[in-house]
Amino acid sequence: MNDEENSKQHDRDLLRINALVDGELLPAERAQIAARMAADRNLARSHATLARLKASVMEIAEDAPCTLSIPKVAVLRPRQRLAIRLTAAAALVLAVSSAAWTFMLPARQQAVREQKEHAITLAAFPVRPVVPDFASAGLILQGVDLRRPAGGPMLVAIYAGPRGCRLELRVQAGDLAAEAPGGSSRHRWKAGELSYELLAFGMPETRFAIIVGAAERQTRIDMDPDAIERQLREARVAAPPCVG
Amino acid sequence: MATDRHGNLTALLPRLVAFARTILGDADFARDLVQEAATRALAAQRVPDDPPAYRAWMFRIVRNAAVDELRRNRNFVSVDEILPDLWRFDDACIAKITVEQGLTSLAPAHREIIALIDIAGFSYSEAAECLDVPVGTIMSRIARARQLLLGAIEASTVRPLQSNQSRR
Numbered sequence A: 001m002n003d004e005e006n007s008k009q010h011d012r013d014l015l016r017i018n019a020l021v022d023g024e025l026l027p028a029e030r031a032q033i034a035a036r037m038a039a040d041r042n043l044a045r046s047h048a049t050l051a052r053l054k055a056s057v058m059e060i061a062e063d064a065p066c067t068l069s070i071p072k073v074a075v076l077r078p079r080q081r082l083a084i085r086l087t088a089a090a091a092l093v094l095a096v097s098s099a100a101w102t103f104m105l106p107a108r109q110q111a112v113r114e115q116k117e118h119a120i121t122l123a124a125f126p127v128r129p130v131v132p133d134f135a136s137a138g139l140i141l142q143g144v145d146l147r148r149p150a151g152g153p154m155l156v157a158i159y160a161g162p163r164g165c166r167l168e169l170r171v172q173a174g175d176l177a178a179e180a181p182g183g184s185s186r187h188r189w190k191a192g193e194l195s196y197e198l199l200a201f202g203m204p205e206t207r208f209a210i211i212v213g214a215a216e217r218q219t220r221i222d223m224d225p226d227a228i229e230r231q232l233r234e235a236r237v238a239a240p241p242c243v244g
Numbered sequence B: 001m002a003t004d005r006h007g008n009l010t011a012l013l014p015r016l017v018a019f020a021r022t023i024l025g026d027a028d029f030a031r032d033l034v035q036e037a038a039t040r041a042l043a044a045q046r047v048p049d050d051p052p053a054y055r056a057w058m059f060r061i062v063r064n065a066a067v068d069e070l071r072r073n074r075n076f077v078s079v080d081e082i083l084p085d086l087w088r089f090d091d092a093c094i095a096k097i098t099v100e101q102g103l104t105s106l107a108p109a110h111r112e113i114i115a116l117i118d119i120a121g122f123s124y125s126e127a128a129e130c131l132d133v134p135v136g137t138i139m140s141r142i143a144r145a146r147q148l149l150l151g152a153i154e155a156s157t158v159r160p161l162q163s164n165q166s167r168r
Helices: A003-021 A027-039 A041-063 A078-104 A108-123 A205-218 A225-238 B009-024 B027-043 B051-072 B096-104 B108-119 B124-131 B135-155 B162-167
Strands: A140-147 A154-160 A166-173 A185-191 A194-201
Touching: A003 A027, A003 A041, A003 B135, A027 A041, A041 B009, A041 B096, A041 B108, A041 B135, A078 A140, A185 A205, A194 A205, B009 B027, B009 B051, B009 B108, B027 B051, B051 B108, B051 B124, B096 B135, B108 B124, B108 B135, B124 B135
Parallel strands: none
Antiparallel strands: A140 A154, A154 A166, A166 A194, A185 A194
């Protein structure tokens, strides 16, 4: 055998030994390479090296710590998810109100006034504001806040994604007051008697546009949950990650 | 029910994370990516019914997400590829720590094929289907990737402790 043939044989052997290590050879091929290994110590040694390498790589997977939890909310239908989000938002608003009334205000008189202010704030919305669900787009509701700017009470919801995406939703009865500061993109719309504004921080325009469409649809009464779900998933996969 | 269809997901998660980590070379990022992939999978309308197909489907989702991520962040610095003589290789150098270190210095394509075969546990035909290449290409790719990994281990200054070796 000349050098070129030797080299070709070596390459063939290397492929076969790898396939043997991976359990990919047919019985006849296994017998053939086993016979060659019995006659060639170098080949047998190569097989031992590759088997040990494979075992060590597999060890990485076996020892991999995993603290992930399956997000159970994702298996719910969009309508169920929306209901959960709204309930959570309402519970949060109530919890904030209760905490302020019970612990944060030193004087009873001031507590009563604050309670009235919250009651006025909530009652000031002619219809119940919608806090859209963007979970399918990877944006999770972080909290809901009630503010009292000059133009009247305002509900503010904050969403965050895993890679720095952030959204802020503002809802106000009638027309929205002055524009909120900051944000790389913003969009305003009206749904019935409420005005909505969505601000994005560091989110690509294409993704924001899809989320805006889904948000607008969710704030309408005749929304189609399946269509919204599709739209949000599209927003998640069709655009690059956030940079903010 | 949606939850029944994903009954195997919890058991797959550690391997999915290790798979993503091998391709990306970043443990934290791999966890984020798998978390996202799991969320996407749970929201999917069509989910494979039988466990092997489900497993292949999940790894494909993670693999595609990882490859997309690598394309977006082309910060890999290639190092000289060394192909050692297999029969002269010192097997005592092969340990989990040196393999992990060696993997980080491989090109993404080589890390990917090792992750598919050794961590995801794909057969050559499953890997060929996943990468859309012939089985013969998988055979040559895995052989070359392993040789390069051994070269990287040999070139590295990291050596496993003797006490670890004696336990093997």
